[in-house]
Amino acid sequence: MNEEEGGAPAGVTRRTAIGGTVAVGSALLLLDAERVEATVQSSPPPRAGATLAIRPIVNGRAAPVTIDPRTSLLDLLRERLGLTGAKKGCDHGQCGACTVHVDGRRVASCLTLAAKTDGREVTTIEGLAEGDALHPMQQAFIDHDALQCGYCTPGQIMAAVACVREGNATDRPTIREYMSGNICRCGAYAGIVAAIEDVAKKGRRV
Amino acid sequence: MRSFGYTRPDSAQAAVAAFAAAGEGARYIAGGTTLYDLMKLDIERPAHLIDVTAIRGLDAIETGGDRLRFGALAPMSEVATNRTVLRDYPVLAESLAKAASQQLRNMATVGGNLFQRTRCLYFRNGAGGTSAGTTYPCNKREPGSGCAAIGGLDRGQAVLGQSASCTAVSPGDWPIALVALDAYVEILGAAGTRSLPVAELYRLPGNTPHLEFTLAPDEIVTAIVVPKTRAGRRSAYHKIRDRESYAFALASAAVALDMDNDTVRQARIALGGVATRPWRATAAEAALAGQRLTPDTAAAAGRAALTGAVPGRHNGFKIDLAQRTVADALLIAAKRTTA
Numbered sequence: 001m002n003e004e005e006g007g008a009p010a011g012v013t014r015r016t017a018i019g020g021t022v023a024v025g026s027a028l029l030l031l032d033a034e035r036v037e038a039t040v041q042s043s044p045p046p047r048a049g050a051t052l053a054i055r056p057i058v059n060g061r062a063a064p065v066t067i068d069p070r071t072s073l074l075d076l077l078r079e080r081l082g083l084t085g086a087k088k089g090c091d092h093g094q095c096g097a098c099t100v101h102v103d104g105r106r107v108a109s110c111l112t113l114a115a116k117t118d119g120r121e122v123t124t125i126e127g128l129a130e131g132d133a134l135h136p137m138q139q140a141f142i143d144h145d146a147l148q149c150g151y152c153t154p155g156q157i158m159a160a161v162a163c164v165r166e167g168n169a170t171d172r173p174t175i176r177e178y179m180s181g182n183i184c185r186c187g188a189y190a191g192i193v194a195a196i197e198d199v200a201k202k203g204r205r206v
Numbered sequence: 207m208r209s210f211g212y213t214r215p216d217s218a219q220a221a222v223a224a225f226a227a228a229g230e231g232a233r234y235i236a237g238g239t240t241l242y243d244l245m246k247l248d249i250e251r252p253a254h255l256i257d258v259t260a261i262r263g264l265d266a267i268e269t270g271g272d273r274l275r276f277g278a279l280a281p282m283s284e285v286a287t288n289r290t291v292l293r294d295y296p297v298l299a300e301s302l303a304k305a306a307s308q309q310l311r312n313m314a315t316v317g318g319n320l321f322q323r324t325r326c327l328y329f330r331n332g333a334g335g336t337s338a339g340t341t342y343p344c345n346k347r348e349p350g351s352g353c354a355a356i357g358g359l360d361r362g363q364a365v366l367g368q369s370a371s372c373t374a375v376s377p378g379d380w381p382i383a384l385v386a387l388d389a390y391v392e393i394l395g396a397a398g399t400r401s402l403p404v405a406e407l408y409r410l411p412g413n414t415p416h417l418e419f420t421l422a423p424d425e426i427v428t429a430i431v432v433p434k435t436r437a438g439r440r441s442a443y444h445k446i447r448d449r450e451s452y453a454f455a456l457a458s459a460a461v462a463l464d465m466d467n468d469t470v471r472q473a474r475i476a477l478g479g480v481a482t483r484p485w486r487a488t489a490a491e492a493a494l495a496g497q498r499l500t501p502d503t504a505a506a507a508g509r510a511a512l513t514g515a516v517p518g519r520h521n522g523f524k525i526d527l528a529q530r531t532v533a534d535a536l537l538i539a540a541k542r543t544t545a
Contacts, residue, residue, distance in 0.1 A: 181307020
């Protein structure tokens with residue numbers, strides 16, 4: 001489905017509209033970040049309810065933000081930074097829809113405390129393409145029809161890229177084993193495995 | 207989820223000090239794949255989290271000398287792919303590779319994994335779950351409330367080590383392999399350092415199923431040590447699941463064999479998926495000592511391993527399954543070369 005569908009004004013997509021709102025919210029919250037940070041540092045150990053200032057590097061850019069320590073990396077990305085590519089499926093680390101990379105390793109962002117990403121590199125599906133050029137794995141998913149509804153796809157692609165980089169895309173059984181943390185209710189597994197095998201076989205840098 | 211304070215010290219000593227300073231309700235957190243999950247379900251309710259993952263130098267994997275030593279913060283995925291572990295201790299590598307998903311193995315640490323909590327459906331039925339308002343009694347979650355698993359949907363429950371209070375299965379794979387290899391942990395607490403066999407980390411449920419570990423609340427595991435053994439190369443972790451990957455064990459067996467041609471000098475056997483704690487099967491080990499390993503003697507060892515097993519309503523199949531799992535694991539391990 002084209003994102004412009006659904007009655008949005010020309011040039012304004014649902015995603016940019018949501019992203020804009022989130023960005024405004026973040027800016028307001030950032031204003032009081034320094035004050036809160038100073039309070040936290042002057043009275044250790046922090047008590048329940050104290051907020052926390054962190055500075056993850058998200059898709060190559062520093063993203064200083066003040067959070068409630070309960071915040072998951074997934075909620076930070078989606079609700080505060082406007083990066084809605086990573087999806088909330090089960091929110092318990094069982095489905096893989098929230099897969100992102102932290103310091104180059106794939107993780108379940110729903111079970112990662114955002115606090116742990118202070119100073120670390122986070123890569124999401126939004127950080128995979130180079131400008132308008134799709135990442136080879138994104139293109140392979142299109143070429144092999146590796147999705148239906150698309151909800152699990154960002155997590156599948158982030159896991160797939162990691163699978164190749166780890167050297168675990170050597171053959172179909174190994175791909176299946178190392179992709180078993182990503183569930184697809186539509187059952188697009190055949191296409192997913194084919195896409196990963198294709199990228200790995202072509203020896204393309206991912 | 208309830209509110210909590212959060213601290214991320216950069217040394218083990220600072221972590222223990224932070225624990226003491228934080229007071230009641232403090233908990234250590236490493237990868238968080240169990241603790242954070244259970245906090246979302248309102249089962250774990252820490253008032254303060256001491257995040258130990260910024261501690262430096264606690265993730266080293268050492269394979270020289272007469273033991274393997276794994277820093278507690280080494281990720282499961284790193285230990286699972288260590289060359290020495292893969293070649294000389296397949297039981298260790300397989301117990302990690304067959305656990306969870308690569309995402310979770312990248313997050314979870316080999317130290318934290320020892321303290322994974324049960325997947326008993328009644329235990330996980332906390333007030334924060336999707337069926338809030340219909341929580342079942344659970345002595346592990348709410349001491350004294352009763353056990354809904356007994357006489358309930360108990361297909362996944364234990365057949366060994368259970369009590370009238372609790373039948374929840376110890377969920378781990380890695381601890382099963384460690385127990386088979388007589389591994390121990392190095393521990394740091396306010397009172398200093400000590401070491402303890404991995405097997406002694408775990409309590410039977412008895413009347414106090416909410417007390418699962420023997421570690422004091424302020425103590426942290428800093429390393430896991432496995433004494434080297436020539437049985438390591440003839441070892442295997444065999445895990446039977448409802449699906450072929452990314453599932454908890456219905457039954458599993460960690461075995462390591464010291465053989466003289468076809469004859470077993472010494473066998474080490476531990477069971478997972480069927481008991482309330484990692485279960486060393488000493489009767490099965492004794493049954494094999496001095497015997498030729500054949501399909502028949504392997505099957506006899508399997509039967510000996512399940513000595514004393516008591517089924518519930520829906521989990522009787524686990525006894526037969528675990529017996530066969532042990533037998534298969536022994537035959538798989540015996541085929542592995544020691545060269």
